[in-house]
Amino acid sequence: MAASSLSRKLILGLAFGILLLSRPLLSLSQSKLIPSLDELAGEWQDAPSLRSLPALNNAHGSAKAAHGVLSVENVSFPPITMAGDTGALLVNGQAPTLERTRWFPYQVLRRGHVNDIAVETAVRMPYEENGFLFHILLTNTSAARQSFEVKIVLSANTARFRNWGWDIPIDGSTGRYAAVTADNAQSIVLRSSKDELINCFAFSRKPDSLSLKGATPTATWRFTLDPNSSAEINYALAIGGNNQRAHDLAVNWVRQFDRAFEKVKTEWRARFVAMFTPNNAHFSGNLPILVTDDAELRRVYYLSALSVLSVYRTNFPVAPRVYVSNAPEYDVTMMYFWDTREWATALAMLDPVMLKQYLRDWLRLGIDNGYAEEYLTGTMQGPVYSANDLSVFYQLNAYLNVTGDRAFLAEEINGKTVLDHMDAIATHWKSLVRPGRTLADYGEADNLLECVPTYIHEVPSFNAANVWMMHRMAAIHEAEGNHSRAEELRMEAAGLLDAVLALYEPGQGVWDSLHRDGSRVEMRHVFDYSTIGLTISQDLTPRMRREMTEFVERELLTDHWMRAQSLTDPAASASDRPDHGPMGAFSAWPAETMATMCEFGQFDKALGLMHRIAGVSEEGPFSQSRELLGRTPDAPVRIALRGFQTYNVSSGASFADTIIHNFFGYQPDFLTGDVISNPGPRGFEGQLLGVRHNDKSLRISSTVKGIEVASEESKH
Secondary structure (H helix, E strand, O other): OHHHHHHHHHHHHHHHHHHHHOHHHHHHOHHHHOOOOOOOOOOOEEHHHOOOOOEEEOOOOEEEEOOOOOOEEEEEEOOEEEEOOOOOEEEOOEOOEEEEEEEOOOEEEEEEEEOOEEEEEEEEOOOOOOEEEEEEEEEEOOOOOEEEEEEEEOOOEEEEOOOOOOOOOOOOOOOOEEEEEEOOOOEEEEEEOOOOOEEEEEEOOOOOEEEOOOOOOEEEEEEEEOOOOEEEEEEEEEEOOOOOHHHHHHHHHHHOHHHHHHHHHHHHHHHHHHOOOOOOOOOOOOOOEEEEOOHHHHHHHHHHHHHHHHOEEOOOOOOOOEEOOEEOOOOOOEEEHHHHHOOHHHHHHHOHHHHHHHHHHHHHHOOOOOOEEEOOOOEEEOOOOOOHHHHHHHHHHHHHHHHOOHHHHHOEEOOEEHHHHHHHHHOHHHHHEOOOOOOEOOOOHHHOOOOOOOOOOEOHHHHHHHHHHHHHHHHHHHHOOOHHHHHHHHHHHHHHHHHHHOOEEOOOOEEEEEOOOOOEEEEOEHHHHHHHHHHOHHHOOHHHHHHHHHHHHHHOEOOOOEOOEOOOOOOHHHOOOOOOOOOEEEOHHHHHHHHHHHHOOOHHHHHHHHHHHHHHHHOOOOOOEEEEOOOOOOOOEEEOOOOOOOOEEHHHHHHHHHHHHHHOOEOOOOOOOOOEOOOOOOOOOEEEEEEEEOOEEEEEEEEOOEEEEEEOOOOO
């Protein structure tokens, strides 16, 4: 492991040195600077140690490995979902024990055994189709010749739904499907009597027998293997509509199974490279290519960007491209304002056309009518989150800053200009101030961090965000010539700022909330650190910044991850959820923590945290949260499942956003024309190539002297 890591660093260092010495060589093959998908894969994991098994995604849907060596569950290709799983594998009537799993962006690998038969499986999803490809390798590990029977249960209990929400609709009723054999008993077609759905299993190697008894057919093969010899079974499942296309897809896949199997990886790679390619055919923009000899920084950046591709969907009727917030367990058709805000700058660079459409739709639907848009129907879903105002305002500002599309401010939506909408969002807090009070009251836990019972009412975080929004609106109004409105906003911001700063606990580095019963309650939570630090950083004293970071280092950071809430928080025992409580953290919290450290000028601490958390990616992607399996700093870290957590999330892109926005300091301002917030040294060397900025392409370099910006060729 150490030698491999050293070799990787030497190779990266050589590539980076060549780049610095000979810039024109980049044009020969920029795609080689982008890691392969296999390089970004996880390592083999002991299945019993995992809290959440790996997930699968393609551009149409998602699924998750079930607790076995073969089947998958949580299958959804909106508007179609599947109840249960795709069927178990049995060897001589026994289910193999699942021992190891490995996540790849484009597949899930599993290993297990039963008696003296080793079983290895790989499952992939054809990139823009509804279906699965299953590969099974069976090996005789004994010293004697063995004969055995392999049976696969074939289950595809799907249904179609129009109305979705946070919970994925499931119809678990049985008996709706009738199974018939086809293609000389080399495939099975399942037809639903309820909604005319057709699913099809097809096999490369014809089963020795097929059984159509009951709701789930079975396919059986018989093998005789010499010691250390192997046999394989390849088959496909296509999930379709009310025509024969599912049958044709499945049959075509298995006729050239190896080609179809490899095509999945090829198309994933092509779409991943497109994310970093100007003028590509799949996105309206692009992310920058990161080149650095810092192996951890590089891995975190590209794996974070890969989070976007895992939740990228092209099959929704409301928008041509949707980046759903979660998959595959929950809310697979929605984009949350809050989660999308976590990677707003990256989204504005990657797909500005779509971000503009989302923002238009959200303003039209009304951001006080829910927390997310659902993209099968284009409706608003859920209750209202206290983060709505900050989340949508931040994304509007990011879009304007990255694109320079100042004309958007004058566009009318529901009879109001975008400028007016932004002003209304920035001052919405005033409607939440109770009589005789100064700070906005953000309600109960369900509107805030959900699982933290004391993080309620007059919280400092969102009130600090209100100060920032009013300051930003004042600058925009000033630039638009409305000087009186700008002055009004500045005066209101000054009064609110004083009330926010009064909530600080000197010497502790933490903040208090004011409850409706008049009590002042201490909150030892990362959300105050990051939200306050990223909105009113310039209004904090150097001592406050130092104490706030000392609190995070002392009570939140662990050896491999962090906890969202301190174990000494008064509500820690009542807040046990892996994303916002004391036993883990939402993936965006480490990213926001690093961003805050950068804003405080603590680049060495931010880089140290980046190196510290990079190792968690050996299990898999940046999921909704990671759980700490113990209270000590060296506690193991696992992708979380309990507490309604999901395996793939758009907010996993928050790390890439932090690297672009804070590590490299790309913080453009459409009002001033500024590109970089702080040109000082960062403590690492690297370059961002192809940085989108207005109609230009920039190269941003981090050197020992600081940040340098150079113009590349025009994008047009």
